[in-house]
Amino acid sequence: MSRMIRKAAVIGSGVMGSGIAAHLANVGIETLLLDIVPNALTPQEEAAGLNLNAPKVRNRYALSALEKLKKTNPSPLYSSEFAGRIQPGNLEDDLNRLSEADWIIEVIVENLEAKQSLYQRIEQVWKPGTIVSSNTSGISIKAMVQDRSDAFKEHFLGTHFFNPPRYMKLLEIIPGEKTSPAILEFMKSFCEQKLGKGVVTAKDTPNFIANRIGTFGLLVTLQEMQRGGFTVEEVDAVSGPAMGRPKSATFRTLDLVGLDTFVHVAQNVYDTVPDGSAEKEIFKVPQVLKQMVAKGWTGEKTGQGFFKKLKSAEGTEIQSLNFDTLEYAKARKITSASLEASKNAKGTKDKLKALLSTPDKYSKLAWDILKQVLIYSADKMGEIADTVVDIDQAMKWGFNWNLGPFETWDAIGLKRSVAKMEEEGLTVPAWVKEWIAQGHESFYQWNEQEGKIFYYLKNEYKALEEKPELISLAAFKKQNKIVKSNAGANLIDIGDGVVCLEFASPNNAIGGDILTMIQQSVDEVNRNWRGMVLANEGRNFCVGANLMLLLMEAQDEEWDEVNNIIRLFQDSMMKLRFAEKPVVAAPHKMTLGGGVEASLPADEIIFSAETYFGLVETGVGLIPAGGGCKEMVMRLALSTDDLEIDLQPSLNKIFETIAMGKVSASGHDTKRLGYMRPQDRVVINEDHRIYEAKRAVLRLADDAGYQPAKPQRFRVAGDTGKAVLQLGAYGLRQGGFISDHDLLIAGKLAHVLAGGNVPVGTVVTEQYMLDLEREAFLSLCGEPKTQARMQHMLTKGKPLRN
CATH class of the missing domain: 3.90.226.10 (2-enoyl-CoA Hydratase; Chain A, domain 1)
Structure with a gap:
């Protein structure tokens, strides 16, 4: 299919829309970022003498989003200069420009009527053949375009990015009933190759794959916590790396996501699943979450959620929330036999086995959570996705699990764990029991003869696509x-x-x-x-x-x-x-x-x-001595044949980069x-x-x-260049920006980068520069303050400023 995406348009300049625009710019796609026109001036705009017709006012939301992109840390952009690939605009003055785009992405408020209204306007200027997608996190793809033409529907699908778009690998692509198969395949390939995404195909169901299972897992964890009387710290100790999940575990994850966002996602499923079903009861938002949202305790963005930081002269104290009293107290470190066994095991599979097989209350909590998530994932097979692979990959890429649900089931022993679930009165989906009855003991199988991985698909093994x-x-x-x-x-x-x-x-x-x-x-x-x-x-x-x-x-x-x-x-x-x-x-x-x-x-x-x-290396009191200094100086010197070119300006930059550990x-x-x-x-x-x-x-x-x-000979800046570098470091010390030990390290680094105490322009060998590196490194190793920095990095995992 000879199709290319060179230009894109993103409608909606909020955090998600601007983040998607940034990632499109990251990969070289010129992007138009549109939003609504403001209906009132800000005080700043009034003070500047602007009116509602001024382009700066009419494009305010997109312009503001662009400015935020440049300041956000971690940055949504690979390089700040890529922001120049994004053009701000608005939906009134620039609607016709949508006809220039090869891909139009809607990222507006999660409201069906608003989306339907926007798609009506888009189709009026739509260039036939242009792909249109929605970044909805759960609204029906079919319903959004139910009144659009068949041609429009053929080029329409869901593209659910995870936030932040640059860093989160998962992209769920959700075809509609009439989405062209060719368009679906193109988008899957394009988003994987060009955008670097892990793409899964999801069904048009509430919250699609990752949020459906992930939200279920979080709500089940909350219920088991309250049932067993566990604390926030205890749950996070169990539901993090011990279970093959991120360090943020359950409650730190919720704080990062935002409790208001989480409640919205959970409510979306609750509103769409059948009344009276067990699933509806699970997705009922707990009262404590509603209270926290009402208080504005929504997590990181408001400064407190399940955790909050208290800063004082003594340092930072992390406090955790008590669910019963809604009061905060200093967070406790949790340990137990099962948690220690998991910590000491190597690899996710062994960690999980160690956790579940070492009996204590935390081992039981892990099992009580895990068994429900595994059964739910199996129960949704065919409804939310066609393959176990799509479900597993969605959870790994979208929630950063080390193993997906079906990989987890294999890791803990499919046959044995199903037997235990049934002993405890749980209903395991019939297709899982049928698969086991056929003599299978895993959903995935490595075929050594063929050198391929096979996975469960419709009651047989199918080779994983190579x-x-x-x-x-x-x-x-x-x-x-x-x-x-x-x-x-x-x-x-x-x-x-x-x-x-x-x-x-x-x-x-x-x-x-x-x-x-x-x-x-x-x-x-x-x-x-x-x-x-x-x-x-x-x-x-x-x-x-x-x-x-x-x-x-x-x-x-x-x-x-x-x-x-x-x-x-x-x-x-x-x-x-x-x-x-x-x-x-x-x-x-x-x-x-x-x-x-x-x-x-x-x-x-x-x-x-x-x-x-x-x-x-300066962060641990040393300098690069494996050729790093030599390599940078050599590249600089060999970048020009003109012996009259002054090396100093570029050498200053190299010195700054290495000295500051950039x-x-x-x-x-x-x-x-x-x-x-x-x-x-x-x-x-x-x-x-x-x-x-x-x-x-x-x-x-x-x-x-x-x-x-071949071995190279190249000129160096010599004693003159060294003096310039040392003078710069001395100025920083006088200004109180660096310590005496920093100054000592900088002096050693300057000596090496300049090529030692030789006249400016002296031609040296690579081995000469390596010898300088090694001598400087050895002398710094003998410094007590360097050894203290090394010790601090090993024990604390962060640099010591001494």
């Missing part, structure tokens, strides 16, 4: 594709003569095992492979070097050992840099310190859009910080980054002109 863009390292490992392995890393054959080096240490921190594997992998690739990808499927790409190991050696004053560790790190990075075959790095999420230094030597870097990339706000933002080269690029869908990196390796390998990197 998409070339989705490369799974876990699947390759199941197929025994590991070429080399040690405790910290794996080298995996991912096909077509390409291998992937996967970090596999805790938090993917770089230690001796990973460094050894890097060196062995480069030798292996040089001999037998076309090239190598550097990527992994961890929560983060790499949080840096193994800080605990460094601190222990420094505290024991084993300076030769520290020197050897840093030399091994440097040698490993240089081995990557001078590999004879192409190396492409594909970092994602947190990529800090050593993770950056492992990426910089690659021929190309394929950044995930959500890559937070930065050399942050981290990119996105993959695109790495360009602002100087990390992105012309050959590097960003992939929007994080799940596609290994595939794109592999493609880049193959392209480079097939390029007859490909040349491996």
